[in-house]
Every structure is written in structure tokens, then in C-alpha cells.
Amino acid sequence: MSLSAYVHIPFCTHKCEFCDFAAFAGLSHLETEYCQIVCQEIDQRDTSDILSRKLDSVFYGGGTPGLITISNLSLIHNRLLEKFGTNENCEVNLETTPHAITSEKVKGWIDLGINRLSIGVESFQDDELKAIGRDHTRKQAYDGIATALENGVENISLDLMYGLPTQSLDSWKNSLNQLFELSAAHPQIKHFSSYGLHLANNSPLYSKFPKDSSHYPGDQSHEEMFLLLLETAREAGFQHYEVSNFCKPGHQSRHNLSYWNNSEYLAYGVSAHRYLGGVRSSNWRSIAAYMKDYLGCETSEKIDRETRMKEAIMLGLRLRKGLDLVDFETCFGVSLLDKFEEPIERLTEGGFVEIENDFLRITDRGVLVSNSIIAELF
Template sequence: MVSHAYIHIPFCSHKCDFCDFAAFAGLDHLTGEYEQAVLKEMEDRLIALKDKRGDLEENRLRSIFFGGGTPGLVEPDVLGAMLEKLRSHIQPAQDVEITIETTPHAITRDKLVRWQELGINRISIGVESFLDEELKAMGRDHTRKEAFHGLELACESGVEVVALDLMYGLPTQTVASFAESLACATDFAGGYKNLLHVSAYGLHLADNSPLYSRFPRGAEAYPPDNTYVQMFEVLVETLEDAGFEHYEVSNFSRPGKQSRHNLAYWMNAEYLAFGVSAHRYLDGVRSSNWRSLKRYMRDPLGDETVEVIDEQTRCREAIMLGLRLRRGIDLSAFAAEHGFDLTERFCAEIEQFCAAGLMDRAEGRLFLTRKGVPVSNSVIAAFF
């Protein structure tokens, strides 16, 4: 049973200097052509899935995610047509989570009404920072004022979940300025009961990132490693104090309001995916669509990459993704799935990390401690 679907909408009002996604500015005139390509891809792929798995009558989608790009930028009817096509083949569950990603300045009252009419019940807003100088430094095209306005509109619309995305490790950012952005986030969460989710990702730049032309690699403007760790500590402390649960390295939510869609990725579940550069995981194969927009629109069923996920990779992913979740790895489920006891195979590593206070075991689970989370990458690397 496949319960999750991702739809990529690649249009943006501006290409941010740090962005490595399939996201394109100034191509909005291609929206209609793109919509047709996605609808064709959906039709063909879903018919093929039905042929392979039999009738999808019993299948229910538990999450649908419009990611991008800026899906909030396109006419809501475009999203409506895609949802309709999906529903014509696979029914959503009664309580399906439908997320739309957007920039704050793409949000309008009219769109909020239409999104909710379409069943969208989760709005994920890329604020990144509440400080104008940081937004400018990272090459965003919105301001602090627009961030507040977009968030207010979304929260006041009464949509079930508003999710706020921040970033840290930005050029010109300090621990104090990041704390200021976090304070804005918690103030909002105090004022609006539907601000239920906060993500904060550390800045990660591709080798040829345009941001390097303004802030070359190693420039003083980037926070040094120890500051980066301090930012992470302030992040966890501030959001936990405000009543958010830290459920994944970079994600926090009010109790029970985790992102169902992202949890599916982290639990290694199957998911459908449509649109340029979209990645799917089905029948033990991870594949992605063409990354070039033109190529995708000419050939929406073509693959840019295909990777058969063998048992060794599945096992590595289960360890990596499981340890990123604060609840950690369920050791007996892991043994049942992969055929060996993780704590026996990695006995020395686990003992060493537990002794250093970076890892712990309780109630049949292995997990990183709060001290271990900021260094999760190096702890996880020791398992490979």
C-alpha cells in the first residue's frame, strides 16, 4: 500500500542564491504546459501502478505534499487539477494531510480560501529568518515585514496547521540574531494556536552555489563551527521551552502534530512523486524524473536516476534516518526487518557513544541524546 504522494511545482518569484532545488524564476508563463505534463505523468504512472498492483480501491493516501519551488505562487486551480487527477486513481484517507509549501509574500487571502476549499490543511512557510540583513545576505526576495504579514494571513485563515521554516548558519548571522528569529517564531506560536510546527535547517551550500560569489567559502561572514553548534543548542532550548517537541534533528512540533509526510520519508515508507526532478520510492527502487524543466515537459515519464535499493543500502538508511528521529531506532523491529541485532554488530561503537553521553538505550530503542544530536552526522558516520 502506498500512502504518500509528492508533487513538485518548480516556479519561484526569484532564485535564491543558496538554492540547489529544481526551482526556476521568470518561467511562470510555462505553468499551463507544466500542468499538462504533470497530469499526463500522473495518469500514466497511476495506470501502470494499477496494472502492477491490481485495483487501488483499498489504497488510501495519508499525505500529499506540494513542494517546490513555490507551489504557493501558482493559481490554486492548477493544484486543484492535480489533486483531482490523483483522486481519480487513489482516494485520500478521510484525515489526509495535504501540505503546500510557499514563500510568505506569495500568500494572499484569496489563495488561503481556495487552498482550504481544495482540502489543503497544512501551510509550510519558508521564512528562513526574520531579520532583513540576513534575508538580503542569503539572497531571499522577501522582507521581515512580508514574513510577518504572510504568517499572520496564514494563521488568521484558520487553516489547521501552519508550519514555519527557519535556517541557521547564514552569512552575517550570530547566535543573538538567530535567537531573535526564534523569539519571533515562539511569539507567533504563543499568539496563534495553529502555528504547530517549526523546522530549522543548517545552511548547506552546493559547491557551485551563487552565494559563494558574494560570500566566498570560508569567509568570516559564515558562523564558525562552534557558533553553529551554539545556534543548534539555542534552537532546541528555545523551542522546547515554548512547548514544542523535538522529534527529528531539524524538526519540532506541538504534540501529535509532526509532519506525517516527512515522517514517511524518515521511516523509509514508499511514496509516489510527480513533476520535474521529483524522487519516488516504490517496489524497492528509488527513481527521479528529469531535472531539466524542458526535458521533463517533453518526456514526463523519463528517469534522470534509477537506484535499486539493496539490503545493505536499506539497512544503512534505516540506521541513518532512525537515529535522526529523537525517538530513535526500535531495536526489535530493526532486527525483524534486517535480520541482525544492531547492538551486537555495533557493540563497541554504541558503548563508546553511550559512555560519551551522545547516545542512549531505553525501552527497546537506541537514540541520540540531546548532547549527541548536534554531532549526529559524525555519530551516524561511525556506523558505516
């Protein structure tokens, strides 16, 4: 069974106006102490049952892990290596904003063993970046990508968002064109993620552009944006392997696949979520609480059979290859087709799902309403 580790680094230069993550600006003075505490958490969290297993992937997410010093990142990474070790070809991913990338940092990351960089570009349009409260420009995105490439990063993933205020179908097409031109010129860009904007009720963006604001693309434009994304990604040689993720053949995010395959994973840092021994648990979102009591401030839930079945359905259907019906029956002793005969028949007739080679998968048309489809099978 594969084993992954997620480490949450919550520091950012600026809080983007749409962001609902445990990410904090203005707290960089806590960086060294925070990283030392993460090391203590790695040391002290009980993982005695899995110490014989090595890591297949490590993901530094945030926040902006690209911001912290190489020495602080090394502290954490070396602690993970000492405790668990890694399997050959372990994927070690670091998330960063483009303007946090410098030559010195990239060299340090590569020396440390970071072998995949995930860069939050979000849009190649300055007015859209401004509208969602990013603190970088299109030029800084290009510069950051160029610095990563010049200094030898071999595996890059870019993040783009759609459904943004001020965004139009044309501007989205333009951003996609820029992405695919970059990936054609630089085969190191092997992956991208593309998420529709999720507008959190408590976000500053919500106050600036309320849900009903005419600055957002309407439902029809949103659908057209998604279909354009699918069409142009395929033309550019990317496979759509998960609802929001695309890769060149063979370059799926190994770490994220471990989530979608419902494998076990470790997690450290404020707000980090883990799944081990049939228990999902998460550290609280308060950095003050985490730093004061990193083992005490967590919420946990034992995952019973019914919940495991629901999770298997939800995660399996997010993958574009679909849910393996034979595996599901072997695992739970229940045929999904029998259990949900009526909704599956209805969704198939509506063109939202299809069955192929014993996999139940959501169609392109269905992806846009995937949450509703999954809800029908709960």
C-alpha cells in the same frame, strides 16, 4: 502500509542565492503546460500494484507551489484524488513563500482541501534575508502569516535557518523569540523546521560569502545556536522529533514521517524522488527534459537488503525517539548492538548516543555531529 504522494512545483519568483533545489525563476509562462504534464504523469506512471491503497498525505513542494494558480493546482490535486483517493484525515501540505500568500489563494487552497501550510520564513531579520538572497522582508513574512491565519488556515509550519552570513547568536535568539511569540499567540502554528545552512559549491551565495568568510558564525557559535534552538523550543512547548523538525504534541509532519519511517511514496514532477516496490527512482532535474519526456528521464535503483539496512539506520537515527532495535532485528535478522558493538560502545561512552527502552537514539550533543555518527554505523 501508509502511502504518500509528493508533487514538485518548480516555479519561484526569484532564485535564492543559497538554493540548490530544482527551482526556477522566470519560467511562469510554462506553468499551465507543466501542470498538465504532471497530470499526464499521474495518469500514465504505472502504479497498478498499489491502486487499492489510498493516500495518507500529499505534499506540494518546490519551488513555490503557493505561486501557481488555484485552477492549475486543482487540476493536479483532482487528478490525484481521482486516481488514488485519500484516507480520512489525509494531510495535504502546500509549501509557499510568505509573499505569495493572498486571501484569494488561501480561500482557494482551503476549498481544494489543503489543510497544512508550510511557509518559508527562513529568518526574521531583514539583513540576513538580504544576505542569503531572499526576495521578501520580515514584514512580508508577518503579513503572509497573518493572511493565512485570517483566512482560516488551521495548521501552519514555519521554516527558519541558522548558520547564515551576518547572523549572530543574538540575532538568532531574536528570530527564535519572534517565532515563539507568534506560535504562543496563534496555536495554528503547530510546527517548525530549522535547518543549518548547507552551502552548495555552485551557489551564488558561495561566491558572495565563501566557506571561510568571517560573515558566517564560527563553529562554536553554530553549536551555541543549535543548543539555543533546542532549549527555547522545549520551553515554548515544542517537541524535537526529528533532527531538524519540531512540533506541538501530536502535530508531526505526517508526510515527512513517511520518509523517515521508510514507507513507500509516489512522486511527480521535475526532480521528484519516489520509493515504490523496493525501487527508489527520481525524475531528472532538467525541466526541459521532464516536459519533453516525463516518463523517460529518470534514474532508478533497486534497493537491496544491505542498502535497506543502511537506510533503516540512517532514517531511524534522524528521529529523536531513535531506532527501534527490536523492529530492526525482526526485519533484518541481525542485532544492531552485536553488529556494531564497538562503535556503539564508544559513542555511548562519548555521550553521543544512548539506549533507552530498546531504542538507540542520538543525544542532544550528538545531533550536531549526527552525520558522522550515522557514518560510524554503516
